[in-house]
Amino acid sequence: MGPLIPLGIIGENWNNLIALLIGMAFGFILESSGFSSSRKLAGVFYGYDFVVLKVFFTAATTAAVGLLYFSYLGWIDMSLVYINPAYIPSTVVGGVIMGLGFIMGGYCPGTSYCAVSIGKIDAMVFSVSMFVGIFVFSEAYPLLENFYNAGFLGSPTVYESLGLSAGIFILALILIALGAFVMAHFVERKVKKVDY
Amino acid sequence: MEDKSKKYWNPYFGGVMLGLLLLVTFYITGRGLGASGAAKSTVVTAVNAVAPDHAHKSDYYSQFLSDDKHPMNQWLVFEVLGILAGGLISGALSNRLKFKVEHSPKITSRTRLIMAALGGLAFGAGSQIARGCTSGAALTGMATLSLAGFVAMMSIFGTAYMAAYFFRKFWI
Numbered sequence: 001m002g003p004l005i006p007l008g009i010i011g012e013n014w015n016n017l018i019a020l021l022i023g024m025a026f027g028f029i030l031e032s033s034g035f036s037s038s039r040k041l042a043g044v045f046y047g048y049d050f051v052v053l054k055v056f057f058t059a060a061t062t063a064a065v066g067l068l069y070f071s072y073l074g075w076i077d078m079s080l081v082y083i084n085p086a087y088i089p090s091t092v093v094g095g096v097i098m099g100l101g102f103i104m105g106g107y108c109p110g111t112s113y114c115a116v117s118i119g120k121i122d123a124m125v126f127s128v129s130m131f132v133g134i135f136v137f138s139e140a141y142p143l144l145e146n147f148y149n150a151g152f153l154g155s156p157t158v159y160e161s162l163g164l165s166a167g168i169f170i171l172a173l174i175l176i177a178l179g180a181f182v183m184a185h186f187v188e189r190k191v192k193k194v195d196y
Numbered sequence: 197m198e199d200k201s202k203k204y205w206n207p208y209f210g211g212v213m214l215g216l217l218l219l220v221t222f223y224i225t226g227r228g229l230g231a232s233g234a235a236k237s238t239v240v241t242a243v244n245a246v247a248p249d250h251a252h253k254s255d256y257y258s259q260f261l262s263d264d265k266h267p268m269n270q271w272l273v274f275e276v277l278g279i280l281a282g283g284l285i286s287g288a289l290s291n292r293l294k295f296k297v298e299h300s301p302k303i304t305s306r307t308r309l310i311m312a313a314l315g316g317l318a319f320g321a322g323s324q325i326a327r328g329c330t331s332g333a334a335l336t337g338m339a340t341l342s343l344a345g346f347v348a349m350m351s352i353f354g355t356a357y358m359a360a361y362f363f364r365k366f367w368i
């Protein structure tokens with residue numbers, strides 16, 4: 001029965017070592033998939049390389065299906081799993097700002113660390129600048145606090161919010177992912193190749 | 197023949213591996229993956245070192261400070277140190293270790309670095325407003341089928357797609 005650390009099956013003092021090992025696997029997978037190249041990442045927005053869509057969508061659906069089965073089989077107690085809280089206004093505005101950051105900078109935080117590790121100087125600039133952005137937000141927090149905490153809905157799931165069952169929603173998600181992969185295949189063939 | 201060692205993984209294989217890693221992470225720790233949280237811990241630690249009064253009075257920094265635990269003693273800080281090590285190992289095995297500024301041939305290195313700085317600034321601020329970035333809010337949030345995760349994913353990628361036209365000369 002999981003999750004192992006919240007249930008005390010693995011001691012809390014192993015937590016940081018486990019974090020390090022999980023992080024190593026995360027970094028290895030991202031780098032091996034090409035997420036250390038900003039031009040490869042940006043391809044998803046211009047149609048010349050859909051690696052972001054393929055990896056991201058495959059990973060999210062794989063993990064979601066896995067969690068659903070683990071929960072169904074009684075292997076994991078989902079009430080002990082962290083579900084992101086829904087503050088819709090701040091998530092949308094923060095997401096829009098991150099979207100602009102993505103198209104300008106070509107990285108997101110995780111991929112920038114990964115690119116830093118293989119020597120990308122643009123990623124080093126992105127990462128350092130990210131610290132500055134966090135600092136600016138933190139200093140401006142008194143002005144933004146009300147907005148930051150507005151519209152709290154608890155931690156609902158998306159399928160409850162849409163009035164669907166988990167199974168039907170995941171099936172729809174998988175079909176959308178497959179449709180997106182087929183579309184990506186045809187767009188990649190039509191768009192002029194970019195060398196990087 | 198092209199040097200095979202520089203080839204990337206098949207993206208669907210990479211996606212399944214990442215999905216399984218995420219599943220294992222949930223199974224062991226009850227939480228998903230993240231990235232921007234470690235940068236936040238670093239900023240909190242730095243501000244607390246330089247101006248401890250200011251940090252403790254701030255409603256934001258003070259949430260992440262406690263008397264019995266150093267602010268860098270966070271799960272995500274260790275996870276991100278792992279990302280750096282894992283990326284380095286993968287890059288070393290595939291002959292991709294090299295100091296360089298990667299940019300489109302149509303722009304200079306200087307332009308690329310300015311855009312990277314602006315992008316980092318926006319991503320840093322945005323990740324705090326939205327309580328997480330592409331890893332912690334979008335990917336992890338989608339895996340648990342949370343409403344917040346799907347809203348984050350659509351906001352990030354929707355905006356980047358809509359803005360892509362205006363920034364095309366920096367990439368293609």
